[in-house]
Amino acid sequence: xxxxxxxxxxxxxxxxxxxxxxxxxxxxxxxxxxxxxxxxxxxxxxxxxxxxxxxxxxxxxxxxxxxxxxxxxxxxxxxxxxxxxxxxxxxxxxxxxxxxxxxxxxxxxxxxxxxxxxxxxxxxxxxxxxxxxxxxxxxxxxxxxxxxxxxxxxxxxxxxxxxxxxxxxxxxxxxxxxxxxxxxxxxxxxxxxxxxxxxxxxxxxxxxxxxxxxxxxxxxxxxxxxxxxxxxxxxxxxxxxxxxxxxxxxxxxxxxxxxxxxxxxxxxxxxxxxxxxxxxxxxxxxxxxxxxxxxxxxxxxxxxxxxxxxxxxxxxxxxxxxxx
Amino acid sequence: xxxxxxxxxxxxxxxxxxxxxxxxxxxxxxxxxxxxxxxxxxxxxxxxxxxxxxxxxxxxxxxxxxxxxxxxxxxxxxxxxxxxxxxxxxxxxxxxxxxxxxxxxxxxxxxxxxxxxxxxxxxxxxxxxxxxxxxxxxxxxxxxxxxxxxxxxxxxxxxxxxxxxxxxxxxxxxxxxxxxxxxxxxxxxxxxxxxxxxxxxxxxxxxxxxxxxxxxxxxxxxxxxxxxxxxxxxxxxxxxxxxxxxxxxxxxxxxxxxxxxxxxxxxxxxxxxxxxxxxxxx
Numbered sequence: 076x077x078x079x080x081x082x083x084x085x086x087x088x089x090x091x092x093x094x095x096x097x098x099x100x101x102x103x104x105x106x107x108x109x110x111x112x113x114x115x116x117x118x119x120x121x122x123x124x125x126x127x128x129x130x131x132x133x134x135x136x137x138x139x140x141x142x143x144x145x146x147x148x149x150x151x152x153x154x155x156x157x158x159x160x161x162x163x164x165x166x167x168x169x170x171x172x173x174x175x176x177x178x179x180x181x182x183x184x185x186x187x188x189x190x191x192x193x194x195x196x197x198x199x200x201x202x203x204x205x206x207x208x209x210x211x212x213x214x215x216x217x218x219x220x221x222x223x224x225x226x227x228x229x230x231x232x233x234x235x236x237x238x239x240x241x242x243x244x245x246x247x248x249x250x251x252x253x254x255x256x257x258x259x260x261x262x263x264x265x266x267x268x269x270x271x272x273x274x275x276x277x278x279x280x281x282x283x284x285x286x287x288x289x290x291x292x293x294x295x296x297x298x299x300x301x302x303x304x305x306x307x308x309x310x311x312x313x314x315x316x317x318x319x320x321x322x323x324x325x326x327x328x329x330x331x332x333x334x335x336x337x338x339x340x341x342x343x344x345x346x347x348x349x350x351x352x353x354x355x356x357x358x359x360x361x362x363x364x365x366x367x368x369x370x371x372x373x374x375x376x377x378x379x380x381x382x383x384x385x386x387x388x389x390x391x392x393x394x395x396x397x398x399x
Numbered sequence: 400x401x402x403x404x405x406x407x408x409x410x411x412x413x414x415x416x417x418x419x420x421x422x423x424x425x426x427x428x429x430x431x432x433x434x435x436x437x438x439x440x441x442x443x444x445x446x447x448x449x450x451x452x453x454x455x456x457x458x459x460x461x462x463x464x465x466x467x468x469x470x471x472x473x474x475x476x477x478x479x480x481x482x483x484x485x486x487x488x489x490x491x492x493x494x495x496x497x498x499x500x501x502x503x504x505x506x507x508x509x510x511x512x513x514x515x516x517x518x519x520x521x522x523x524x525x526x527x528x529x530x531x532x533x534x535x536x537x538x539x540x541x542x543x544x545x546x547x548x549x550x551x552x553x554x555x556x557x558x559x560x561x562x563x564x565x566x567x568x569x570x571x572x573x574x575x576x577x578x579x580x581x582x583x584x585x586x587x588x589x590x591x592x593x594x595x596x597x598x599x600x601x602x603x604x605x606x607x608x609x610x611x612x613x614x615x616x617x618x619x620x621x622x623x624x625x626x627x628x629x630x631x632x633x634x635x636x637x638x639x640x641x642x643x644x645x646x647x648x649x650x651x652x653x654x655x656x657x658x659x660x661x662x663x664x665x666x667x668x669x670x671x672x673x674x675x676x677x678x679x680x681x
Contacts, residue, residue: 170580174579174580175575175576177576183571183573183576184573184576185577196577200577200582201581
């Protein structure tokens with residue numbers, strides 16, 4: 076159904092490898108494969124969830140898109156323009172269209188700047204409006220995320236975690252971006268505040284029509300907000316589908332295990348909980364073949380040897396598994 | 400700097416400690432001598448009262464006279480000008496040079512960092528006094544040369560401090576946030592890193608006043624610092640060092656002046672560090 080529309084952002088075979096040591100005469104070069112070839116697209120106005128355990132590379136992938144981290148290989152296109160190797164000046168223009176909301180509302184705001192300065196910084200950097208006009212726009216943004224106009228003169232430390240995240244959201248919206256990469260925007264907040272912030276983000280999306288790339292470690296949070304969901308494991312996307320399809324008929328054993336871990340609020344419903352054995356393998360030495368084979372309860376000999384292909388199982392439901 | 404609630408709170412915390420207050424008073428007293436020397440000094444510091452050589456403290460000469468019959472109190476008051484301006488100049492030089500280097504090393508990292516920090520290590524490897532002596536013996540006596548010698552040997556503390564702080568700030572997400580908005584390097588350095596570095600820099604600058612004052616005294620004492628006709632505390636010690644037993648006052652009071660000034664800056668610096676420590680903020 077997305078076939079006829081052009082994607083806003085298209086990521087192809089994105090890789091980010093960290094060289095841990097260069098190797099030498101007697102030492103092998105060790106490379107950490109944080110992101111190891113992922114592809115996905117984000118369409119205008121939609122929310123794509125990206126889910127995975129901590130350390131699977133989801134944040135790295137998000138930061139690569141804004142070139143906060145330089146990708147090792149692959150390509151990224153924003154509205155048809157290749158931004159993988161774009162110059163600083165080009166990226167500056169692109170950054171008006173892609174913004175980032177950070178995980179930690181405590182370290183993502185400069186403690187020495189007032190809220191007004193923080194929210195107004197995008198205007199200052201891009202030289203958009205000034206004086207009274209700028210102040211008005213800042214106040215409108217601050218008001219839109221549910222803070223009072225007088226907050227503008229105060230410092231971040233005077234605000235709670237939830238309010239700080241609202242400030243971060245206001246800053247990300249200042250330039251009217253078309254895509255906002257949200258890196259676990261609510262996981263550092265109290266549970267009671269999480270849904271408030273999520274609802275605010277959904278309201279803003281309805282109003283302003285931007286797309287979200289929503290990175291999270293829990294499927295539950297993503298279900299609420301996403302249209303499509305991608306599941307990451309050890310630097311790869313293993314399954315990508317419409318939210319409903321993914322939740323009702325997961326195709327990858329890893330997705331199945333993640334789904335079974337979501338608590339059900341009804342004690343009457345008996346459910347089989349799939350407990351994954353062992354830990355996530357190190358991204359320095361990922362398992363051969365399918366990266367999930369040593370923890371998969373359906374593992375077959377072929378899984379150990381060949382890497383499963385990324386294929387369409389019908390209706391835009393993609394999966395990388397030998398079973399399907 | 401903006402006087403906000405934060406600054407007010409810091410000021411209140413600063414003077415809660417009596418030692419900090421003592422340090423502050425010592426610095427103020429020093430500053431008073433520097434600014435009003437001609438008004439408060441009873442005599443011309445260079446005027447020799449030859450019949451009154453080595454007079455013990457009395458009503459006429461409150462702190463006694465030295466070998467040439469010059470009033471010790473007046474010389475101490477005028478000597479404060481040398482110590483203070485020298486301390487300020489050396490700190491300003493070290494701050495400018497050290498902060499620039501440290502900030503570049505910490506922010507750019509990689510090869511820039513390695514190169515700049517190894518350079519710092521080279522300068523740190525020399526004992527400061529010996530290095531300063533070597534420079535002075537090549538360039539000769541004089542205020543400008545003392546400032547030069549002490550700046551060349553004294554900027555490393557700033558460089559290392561600023562580099563370490565910049566390194567930890569660079570990893571904070573607000574720096575990445577600025578980058579994601581499209582901010583360039585100058586903006587990140589001057590609007591995001593530097594304001595957050597001010598607290599440790601102010602502390603280091605205050606504490607750093609003490610070292611050049613001591614080293615200048617040592618250099619002048621050894622005869623390679625300030626020229627002998629200019630009243631300086633180290634010079635006063637040098638002139639009368641042979642008469643320590645017979646004219647104790649001629650050594651004791653200049654020595655006390657050095658000690659009190661150094662103590663003042665150290666106490667105040669300690670207080671500042673405690674007051675500005677973000678971990679104490681509630």
